[in-house]
Amino acid sequence: MGGELRDAADGGTFETVDPSTGEVLASVPQAGGVDVDDAVASANRAQPAWDRLGVRGRREYFEQLGAAIEERATELAMLDAIDAGNPYTAMLRDVGFALASLKDWPALALGLTGDVVPEASPGKNLHYTLYEPYGVVARIVPFNHPVLFAINSVLPPLIAGNAVVMKPAEQTPLSALAFGELAAEVLPPGVVNVVSGGAETGDALVTHRDIKRIAFTGSTATALKIQRRVAEFGLKHLSFELGGKNAMIVFPDADVEAAVAGAVNGMNLTVCQGQSCGSNSRILVHAQAYDAFLEGLRARFEAIRVGPAYAPDVEMGPLVSAAHRDRVLGYIASGKAEGARLVAGGGVPRGANGGYFVEPTALADVSMEMRIAREEIFGPVVSVLRWTDYSAMLEQANAVEYGLTASIWTNDLSVAHRTAQRLDAGYIWINDTSKHFFGTPFGGTKNSGLGREESMEELVSYCEQKAVHAILQDPEDALARIA
Numbered sequence: 001m002g003g004e005l006r007d008a009a010d011g012g013t014f015e016t017v018d019p020s021t022g023e024v025l026a027s028v029p030q031a032g033g034v035d036v037d038d039a040v041a042s043a044n045r046a047q048p049a050w051d052r053l054g055v056r057g058r059r060e061y062f063e064q065l066g067a068a069i070e071e072r073a074t075e076l077a078m079l080d081a082i083d084a085g086n087p088y089t090a091m092l093r094d095v096g097f098a099l100a101s102l103k104d105w106p107a108l109a110l111g112l113t114g115d116v117v118p119e120a121s122p123g124k125n126l127h128y129t130l131y132e133p134y135g136v137v138a139r140i141v142p143f144n145h146p147v148l149f150a151i152n153s154v155l156p157p158l159i160a161g162n163a164v165v166m167k168p169a170e171q172t173p174l175s176a177l178a179f180g181e182l183a184a185e186v187l188p189p190g191v192v193n194v195v196s197g198g199a200e201t202g203d204a205l206v207t208h209r210d211i212k213r214i215a216f217t218g219s220t221a222t223a224l225k226i227q228r229r230v231a232e233f234g235l236k237h238l239s240f241e242l243g244g245k246n247a248m249i250v251f252p253d254a255d256v257e258a259a260v261a262g263a264v265n266g267m268n269l270t271v272c273q274g275q276s277c278g279s280n281s282r283i284l285v286h287a288q289a290y291d292a293f294l295e296g297l298r299a300r301f302e303a304i305r306v307g308p309a310y311a312p313d314v315e316m317g318p319l320v321s322a323a324h325r326d327r328v329l330g331y332i333a334s335g336k337a338e339g340a341r342l343v344a345g346g347g348v349p350r351g352a353n354g355g356y357f358v359e360p361t362a363l364a365d366v367s368m369e370m371r372i373a374r375e376e377i378f379g380p381v382v383s384v385l386r387w388t389d390y391s392a393m394l395e396q397a398n399a400v401e402y403g404l405t406a407s408i409w410t411n412d413l414s415v416a417h418r419t420a421q422r423l424d425a426g427y428i429w430i431n432d433t434s435k436h437f438f439g440t441p442f443g444g445t446k447n448s449g450l451g452r453e454e455s456m457e458e459l460v461s462y463c464e465q466k467a468v469h470a471i472l473q474d475p476e477d478a479l480a481r482i483a
Contacts, residue, residue, distance in 0.1 A: 002038070002039070002042035002045075002046075002189050002190045002193065003042075003184045003188075003189030003190060004184070004189075005181060005184075006029075007029050008029040008030050008031055008032055008035055008197075009032060009034040009035050009038075010032055010034070012029070012030035012031075012032060013027040013028060013029060013030055014027070014028055014030045014170065014197070014198065015027055015028070016028055016083055016171070016172070016173055016174060017171075017321070018082050018083070018085075019084070019085035019309075019317070019318040019319060019320055019321060019355060019356045020082070020085055020307075020308035020309050020310070020317060020318050020355045021308070021353065021354050021355055022322065022354035022355060022356065023354070025082060025083060025174070026174065028173050028174075028177070028196050029196055029197075030196070030197045030198070030201070031167075031195035031196055031197040031201045031204075032197070032200070032201070032204065033204045035195055035201075036165070036195055036201065036204040036205050036208060037204075037208070039165045039193040039195050040136055040165055040193075040208050040210050040211060041210075042189070042190035042193055043135075043136040043163035043164065043165055043190055043191070043193055044135065044136055044163070044210060045190055046163050046188055046189060046190030046191045047133070047135050047136060047161075047162060047163040047190075047191075049188065050158075050161060050162075050163060050188060050191050051133055051161035051162075055106060055109045055110055055112070055159060056106075056110075058106065058109075058158065058159055058161070059106035059109075059159075061186065061187055061188075062102050062103075062105070062106055062155075062158075062159070063102075064186045065102060065182075065183065065186045065187065066099055066102040066103070068182050068185065068186050069095065069098065069099060069102070069151065069179075069182065070095075070099060072178070072182060073092065073095045073096075073099075074092070075178065076091075076095055076147045076175050076178060076179065077091035077092040077094070077095050077147070078091075078310060079146075079147070079174045079175040079178055080094070080145075080146050080147050080172070080174075080175050081309040081310040081317070082174075082309070082310060083146065083171075083172050083173075083174040083175065084143060084144070084146050084171070084172040084175075084272075084309075084320060085273065085309045085317040085318040085319065085320055085355075085356065086144075086145075086271065086272050086273070086309055086317055087270060087271070087309050087314055087315065087316065087317050088309060088310050090270060090271040090272070091147065093271075094145055094147055094148035094271075095147060095148070097148055097152075098147065098148050098151035098152055100438070101151070101152050101155055101438070102151075102155065104438045104439075105155045105156055105159045105459070106159055108159075108439070108456060108459060109159040109160065109459060111456070112131055112160070112456075112459055112460070112463070113131075114128055114129040114130045114131060114465075115128065115129045116128045117129065117467075123472070124471065124472055125469065125470065125471060125472060126468075126469070126470040126472055127467065127468070127469050127470075128467075128468050129465055129466065129467050129468070130465070130466045130467075130468065131160070131460065131463035131464075131465060131466075132161070132463060132464050132465075132466055133157075133160050133161035133162040133462065133463055133464075134157075134162055134212045134213040134237070134462065134463070134464060135162060135163070135210075135212065136162065136163050136164070136165060136210055136211050136212075136213075137157040137162045137163070137164050137165075137211070137213045137214070137215070137462060138164075138165050138166075138167075138205045138206060138208070138211045138213070138214045138215070139153040139154060139157070139164055139165070139166040139167070139214075139215050139216075140166075140167045140202055140205070140206075140214075140215070140216045140217070140218065141153050141166065141167070141168055141169060141176070141217055142169050142217050142218045143169035143171040143172040143275070143320050144272040144275045144276055144277075144320075145271075145272060146168060146169065146172040146173075146174075146175045146176060147175035147176070147178075147179060149217060150166065150168055150175060150176035150179045150180075150194075151179055153166060153215070153217070154166055154183075154192055156453075156458050156459050156461075156462055157213070157215075157462040158191065158192070159459070160459055160462040160463050161463075162213070162462055163190060163191050163192070163193075164191070164192050164193065165193045165194075165195060165205060165211070166180075166192065166193070166194050166195075167194075167195050167196070167197065167201055167202055167205055168194065168196060169218075170196075170197065170198040170199075171320045171321055172320065173196040176194055176196070177194055177196060179194070180192060180193070180194030202226075203229060206226050206229060206230055206236075207229055207230065207232070207233045208233075209233060209234060211236065212235075212236055212237060213236065213237045213461075213462060214226070214230065214236055214237070214238050214239075215238075215239045215240075215241075215451075216238070216239075216240050216241075217240075217241040217242075217277075218242065219242065219243055220242045220243050220401075220402075220447045220448075223240040223242055223449075226238070226240075237461070238450060238451075239449075239450050239451030239453075239458075239461055240449045240450045240451065241277065241442075241443060241444070241449045241451075241453055242277065242402075242404070242444060242447065242448050242449045243277050243376040243378070243402055243404070243447070243448060244277045244278060244279070244281075244376065244402045244403075244404030244405055244444060244448050245281060245282055245373075245374065245375065245376050245400045245401075245402045246278060246279060246280050246281060246282060246402070246404055246405045246406055246407070246425070247280070247282050247283075247284055247396075247397040247406045247407070247423070247425070248262070248263060248266060248280035248282065248283045248284070248406070248407040248409070248433065249284045249393065249397060249406070249407065249408050249409065249419065250283065250284065250285040250286060250289055250293060250409045251286055251289075251408075251409060251410035251412070251415065252286040252287075252288040252289055253410055253411050253412060254286075254289060254409040254410050254411065254431075255409075255411070255431075256289050256292045256293050256296060257296060258409070258431070259289075259293060259409040260293060260296035260297050260300055261300070262280075262407065262409065262431075262432065262433045262434075263280060263283055263293075263297060263300075263382065263433075264297070264300045264301070264304075265433060265434050266278075266279060266280035266407060266433030266434045267279045267280060267281065267360075267380065267382060268434060269304060269315075269316050269360055269380050270304065270315045270316055273316055273317060273318070273319055273358075273379065273380050274360075274377075274378070274379045274380035274381065275319065275320060275324075275378050275379060276378075277376075277378075277404055277448070278404060278405045278427070278434065279434075280382075280405070280406075280407050280433055280434075281376070281377060281381065281382055281383065282373060282382075282383050282385070282397075282400075283382055283383070283384045283385070284385045284386075284387050284393055284396060284397060285384060285385070285386060285387070286386075286387055286388065287386050287387070287388050290384075290386050293384070294343055294362070294364055294384060297343065297344065297362050297382070297384070298343050298344045298362060301343075301344035301345055301359075301360040301361070301362055302344055302345075302360075304316050304360050306349050306357055306359065306360070307351075308355065316360065316380070317357075318352075318355045318356040318357045318358075319356045319357070319358055319379060320356070321356060322356050324356070324378070324379070325348075325356040325357070325358055327379075328358050328377055328378070328379035328380075328381060329347070329348075329358060331371065331372055331375070331377045331379070331381060332346055332347075332358075332361055332363070332372075332381060334370075334371050334372060335363045335366065335370055335371070335372035335381075335383065336363070338369070338370045338371070338372075339365065339367070339370070340363040340364065340365055340366050340370060340372060340383070341363065341364045341365045342361070342362075342363060342364075343362040343363065343364045343384070344359075344360060344361060344362040345358075345359030345360050345361030345362065345380070345381075346359060346361050347359055358379060358380055358381075359380070360380045361380055361381045361382070362381075362382050362384060363381065363382070363383050363384065364384045365384075365386070366383040366384060366385050367385065368385070368396050368399055370383070373385065374399075374400055374401075376402065394419070394422055394423070397423060397424075398422075398423065398424045401446055401447045402444065402446055402447055402448045403424040403425045403426060403444050403445030403446040403447075403448045404425060404426060404427065404443075404444035404445075404448035404449065405425055405426070405427045405428065405429070405433075405444075406420075406423045406425035406427075406428045406429075407428070407429045407430075407432070407433040408420060408423075408428065408429070408430050408431070409430075409431055410430075410431070413430075416430045416431075417430075424445055424446060425444070425445060425448075426441075426442070426443045426444040426445050426448065426449070426452075427440075427442050427443070427444070436454060437454075438454055438455075439454070439455055439456070440454065440455060441453070441454065441455040441457045441458075442454045442455070
């Protein structure tokens with residue numbers, strides 16, 4: 001923080017583990033309240049000068065930061081492989097996505113202009129608006145894309161003129177700390193500050209009185225806790241990108257082979273083992289396509305190569321922790337006990353050797369009464385439901401507390417667009433899944449979040465709007481006074 005690497009003020013540490021082996025990797029500073037205070041103070045000192053640079057000045061720093069990240073791309077990707085269990089090749093792509101964002105945000109920010117408001121009294125008044133940064137922004141990021149979220153989380157508030165204090169997930173701090181070190185080498189001291197720790201660190205951050213804007217990506221349960229805690233410490237602007245129990249809908253006329261491929265890609269199995277809020281973990285397949293779809297899904301799931309995240313040719317790594325592995329296995333057991341039929345996977349692969357592995361798992365004949373159809377599992381598990389009645393299927397698709405993404409597979413575009421209008425989800429693909437497109441607002445409805453990301457909407461959310469009103473004097477009167 002403040003351009004310096006430092007231990008926690010009280011010497012506290014916690015261990016981070018390699019989920020491919022279960023072995024301890026490193027001891028990491030456990031930031032406490034004093035450390036959070038120091039990070040916020042550092043950000044407060046740095047922010048005014050950072051804001052005065054303007055978008056073009058900040059863009060030059062973004063270019064330098066991009067060059068530094070590109071130079072250390074393999075290191076950052078490998079840190080995520082050993083710390084998060086995500087395949088190295090997928091994490092290398094994540095670094096590439098972050099590099100693209102470093103170019104995209106400054107270009108978008110150049111369009112962040114105020115408005116001239118029509119005059120109440122033409123010729124006598126001038127009304128216009130300005131966008132100004134909040135000052136210090138807090139970002140709390142999850143464990144599933146550690147380096148991508150560490151980098152991307154700070155870019156929109158930074159380009160808008162804020163300084164940032166970012167807390168990575170307790171399970172995966174290494175790449176974020178490496179990024180913080182790299183940022184300290186390139187950016188002015190205090191513009192980006194990284195504090196590692198658990199729930200207490202996060203609580204100290206979100207309740208800090210000098211932070212007016214907070215963005216959190218993670219679970220709905222944690223977001224609700226943040227809302228309650230923040231309310232005790234004044235009004236703050238919040239945005240949440242949260243969980244999902246996302247529906248993929250396969251119509252009878254769909255290309256089954258393409259839909260199966262989409263289901264596998266949409267689960268993000270070869271990126272983060274299905275530990276993704278946007279994964280299409282609930283697949284509603286029309287009866288006419290049901291058997292063929294299940295057979296294709298079984299074959300695809302069984303072909304995925306599971307192993308240590310940094311091993312050659314591995315497609316899917318372990319889950320992030322032993323506790324999370326056990327949670328996911330508990331959901332599989334629950335589904336089977338409630339009557340679901342196991343189509344693929346369902347257990348721990350051979351040769352786990354202490355790692356937190358779970359096989360890619362498909363459960364069929366699922367009904368909405370089952371927990372696996374309603375609750376977010378956040379792992380390599382899909383629940384497949386059969387449908388025949390369109391209205392009943394839509395009711396099932398919307399019958400969860402979440403509304404993040406959805407995916408529709410049909411060759412009838414009228415059906416596709418009408419269905420998209422009736423789904424309770426913030427981001428919907430037609431004959432596609434999983435992809436994000438910069439500039440298109442990403443975010444959820446219901447308990448899947450507040451606000452939108454990856455777009456102008458997100459950029460504006462890191463600014464406060466100011467209105468300016470001026471009375472314009474008559475030029476002849478003004479000149480007469482001068483004379």
